[in-house]
Amino acid sequence: MIEVDQPALLLEVSGISKSFAGVQALRGVNLDVRPGEVHCVLGQNGAGKSTLIKTLSGVHQPDAGEIRWLGEKVTISDPVAALDLGIATMYQELDVVDGLTIAENIFLGHERSTAGVLHARNANRLATQLLTRLGHGEISPNTEVGSLSAATKQIVSMARALSRDTKLIIMDEPSAVLDSEEVNNLFRVVRELTSQGIAVVYISHRLEEIRQIGDRISVIKDGRSTANGLSVAETPTPELIRLMTGRDVANAFPAPVPIPADAPVLIEVENLGLRGYFEGVSFSVRAGETVGLAGLVGSGRSEILETIYGARKATSGQVKVAGKMLGSGSVQAAVRAGIGLSPEERKSQGLILDEPVFKNVTLSSFARFARGGLLNERRERQAARDQMVALELRPADPDRPARTLSGGNQQKILLARWLVHGTRVLLLDEPTRGVDVGARAEIYALIRSLAAAGTAIIVVSSEIEEVLGLSDRVLVIGDGEVLSTTNADEIDEPGVLDLVMKGSAA
Amino acid sequence: MSEQNNTVSEGGTATGSPGAPGSKPENTSAIRKLLGGSVGRNLGLVIALAVLVAVGALTAGDRFANIDNFLTIIRFASIIGVISIGATFVITAGGIDLSVGSVMGLATVVASLTAVQLAATQSSWLLMVLVALAVGAGAGFVNGIVIAYGKVVAFMATLAMLVGARGLAELISGRRTQIVNNQGFLDFTRSDFLGISILIWIFAIVAVAGWFLLNRTTFGRRTVAIGGNLEASRLAGINVKRHLVYIYVLAGLASGIAAIMMLGRTTAGTSTHGTLYELDAIAAVVVGGTLLIGGRGTIMGTVLGVLIFSTLTNVFTQNNLDTSVQAVAKGLIIVVAVLLQQRFASRGARRT
Numbered sequence: 001m002i003e004v005d006q007p008a009l010l011l012e013v014s015g016i017s018k019s020f021a022g023v024q025a026l027r028g029v030n031l032d033v034r035p036g037e038v039h040c041v042l043g044q045n046g047a048g049k050s051t052l053i054k055t056l057s058g059v060h061q062p063d064a065g066e067i068r069w070l071g072e073k074v075t076i077s078d079p080v081a082a083l084d085l086g087i088a089t090m091y092q093e094l095d096v097v098d099g100l101t102i103a104e105n106i107f108l109g110h111e112r113s114t115a116g117v118l119h120a121r122n123a124n125r126l127a128t129q130l131l132t133r134l135g136h137g138e139i140s141p142n143t144e145v146g147s148l149s150a151a152t153k154q155i156v157s158m159a160r161a162l163s164r165d166t167k168l169i170i171m172d173e174p175s176a177v178l179d180s181e182e183v184n185n186l187f188r189v190v191r192e193l194t195s196q197g198i199a200v201v202y203i204s205h206r207l208e209e210i211r212q213i214g215d216r217i218s219v220i221k222d223g224r225s226t227a228n229g230l231s232v233a234e235t236p237t238p239e240l241i242r243l244m245t246g247r248d249v250a251n252a253f254p255a256p257v258p259i260p261a262d263a264p265v266l267i268e269v270e271n272l273g274l275r276g277y278f279e280g281v282s283f284s285v286r287a288g289e290t291v292g293l294a295g296l297v298g299s300g301r302s303e304i305l306e307t308i309y310g311a312r313k314a315t316s317g318q319v320k321v322a323g324k325m326l327g328s329g330s331v332q333a334a335v336r337a338g339i340g341l342s343p344e345e346r347k348s349q350g351l352i353l354d355e356p357v358f359k360n361v362t363l364s365s366f367a368r369f370a371r372g373g374l375l376n377e378r379r380e381r382q383a384a385r386d387q388m389v390a391l392e393l394r395p396a397d398p399d400r401p402a403r404t405l406s407g408g409n410q411q412k413i414l415l416a417r418w419l420v421h422g423t424r425v426l427l428l429d430e431p432t433r434g435v436d437v438g439a440r441a442e443i444y445a446l447i448r449s450l451a452a453a454g455t456a457i458i459v460v461s462s463e464i465e466e467v468l469g470l471s472d473r474v475l476v477i478g479d480g481e482v483l484s485t486t487n488a489d490e491i492d493e494p495g496v497l498d499l500v501m502k503g504s505a506a
Numbered sequence: 507m508s509e510q511n512n513t514v515s516e517g518g519t520a521t522g523s524p525g526a527p528g529s530k531p532e533n534t535s536a537i538r539k540l541l542g543g544s545v546g547r548n549l550g551l552v553i554a555l556a557v558l559v560a561v562g563a564l565t566a567g568d569r570f571a572n573i574d575n576f577l578t579i580i581r582f583a584s585i586i587g588v589i590s591i592g593a594t595f596v597i598t599a600g601g602i603d604l605s606v607g608s609v610m611g612l613a614t615v616v617a618s619l620t621a622v623q624l625a626a627t628q629s630s631w632l633l634m635v636l637v638a639l640a641v642g643a644g645a646g647f648v649n650g651i652v653i654a655y656g657k658v659v660a661f662m663a664t665l666a667m668l669v670g671a672r673g674l675a676e677l678i679s680g681r682r683t684q685i686v687n688n689q690g691f692l693d694f695t696r697s698d699f700l701g702i703s704i705l706i707w708i709f710a711i712v713a714v715a716g717w718f719l720l721n722r723t724t725f726g727r728r729t730v731a732i733g734g735n736l737e738a739s740r741l742a743g744i745n746v747k748r749h750l751v752y753i754y755v756l757a758g759l760a761s762g763i764a765a766i767m768m769l770g771r772t773t774a775g776t777s778t779h780g781t782l783y784e785l786d787a788i789a790a791v792v793v794g795g796t797l798l799i800g801g802r803g804t805i806m807g808t809v810l811g812v813l814i815f816s817t818l819t820n821v822f823t824q825n826n827l828d829t830s831v832q833a834v835a836k837g838l839i840i841v842v843a844v845l846l847q848q849r850f851a852s853r854g855a856r857r858t
Contacts, residue, residue: 309741311740311741331740331741331743332743332744332745334743335742335743336743341741343738343741348735348737348738349737349738349741350738350741351735351738352730352731352734352735352738352739352801353734353735354734354801354802355730355731355734355801359727359731363731363738363739363742363743363744364742364743366724366727366728370723370724373723373724373725374722374723374724375722375723375724375727417742
């Protein structure tokens, strides 16, 4: 697909190093990008991907190493210099201005104007041309950006890159904010770009995506390149995981533990409904059983968990815990009955980030650590420390602020919170979001061992593979309804998607 | 940015070798912890206070630097101090209470009504105390209900209470000053214990109780948690609404206690008592190091903040300086303190 007469390399990075206040973020990273290719950069959280991007986009200056652009050695002194070379960056937190229109955003910083007077119509026409090049001529350039979905904002961001005669677009985990349908559309747009000779550096840690979109892969681990320009088609997944984590991850999902025949039903959801979100949801979970809810974003799966938990007040139906009715719309009642929720947004809904780990762990169990309203911090710390050892939560310092821990360890804090409380029913919403590959396997193993110890678990994830891998039984949710209930080993990912598509078409 | 955070915490993920992280920088981080923690921030306040005292001693000499004057400074700080302790809880929980001053005014008026004083003479002067506390707690309860259950933002709800309570106090008193003539009440509120004014003792007791409540009890832990992350607190099973009501009742109670002290000091109840106290209280709390956005509160800092402002006033008065100059100096202190606090907050969050 690559034209022979084009220069072999668009960008050549060799031996880039960068440190911040004594922390060595990059220690010798190499990368070479050809025109018109999708070059994936893979690495765990903290491997140095973002620092690399910021070096290429002129935000950071490397301490050592060399950047060559179209064969010539260059210094990218600031973001404007990067744009002038033809390198555009699409950050995760999209840098579009919500109050402006699409056209205004596209030409932000290089407005079409004469003596400071804007040419609105001209700008709109050019904006439409750019959007058409991306296969989205139907979007009106007059629309205010604040009203757009994350996916459409990304398209605006890409149109902006095109407006500057860009040769390379760096995308920092663009799929993190998208659902699977939007990801497919993003991939179509990326192919439009590459067919026009534009190269894309695609940052992600989702291996499935890289398989779909990538031409070549480079892997970074601990600030070093561990692989450079591997062919996506010829590199097996275990090899990539090994390059990324430095060890072999045999099987991400541990084998299920059989549920004893006499295991009691711990939670029964009967005909539960929340107007405008979902209706008629019924299922039960026995001790030691894991039930997964699979569905697309917006299908109502998170709302179902939140309603069971009482964070939203059900408009119909009921929940029973160990045979006892649970008052609707009361989190306190749910917690008292032994239900725990690990919410979708760990940082904004789960943790008090500036408080130490141990206070986050004991947040739901004051009754255990207080007498007459007086807290015993020594016992709190001890209980937290015990859980930290049991869950291999690192670093094992109960006084560290929760903010400073990695995603996987923050997830463990939430598990520890409910373990300390003695929770019997655990609701897990996106338990591995923002958790890197190595730590994921640990979380999966923990969930399994909790189930084996008799906890009833309900798990929701946007990664269908994860739901299938963790669950004994799977409920497929579409448009607020249960489309099917099956044993996890009787359905596969395409099967789930098939049901979801049919459901939303009906 | 996130990359750097992650890099620092990488030692804690699956790839890090156990034991290695943290051993080397322990020494420096312990010092940083000390300086960045409550000790360090209070140290800054203590230094600020010491500088003010030094300035006072240099400019006003013995008129300033004597025990009696120091006790005067603390006595003048005591009323606003009690209000500020209550405000510390509200602000730590991420709220704000603009009504503390006018609620105190209302409480002085109701407690010094002729009918109340008459009834107090027939029973006990403690009745006046109870009335003042009840008025404060009642106003706080209304604030709390409107904020927590009515979902009105705290700024607006307590602004309404500020205006409303002041108006009510004017209506009840007919804008007249009501003299306190209950001897028992005056004997108590104007008494000394160990040569120190009872007002100072009340302030000290409230401060110690506030410290204990904030740092050692589930009530305090919940307050910090709600201020740090309201949604996470709710999902952890804390009854956030009920707790918010408690917090505003607490702030109202503090205003009630302050009203008792004010009645004793001035021997009169009037609707103008406590005008602009809300701003003095917020200034003292924030200068003391409590985060205005909530999630971190310090009683010790609040006490020092109140003392700094009170000392400043005293230094200016002793030097016969204009109150306008004093206001300018006060403004400067607030800005500098908040600037320092922001730098601290961002350093604490980034940790690089």
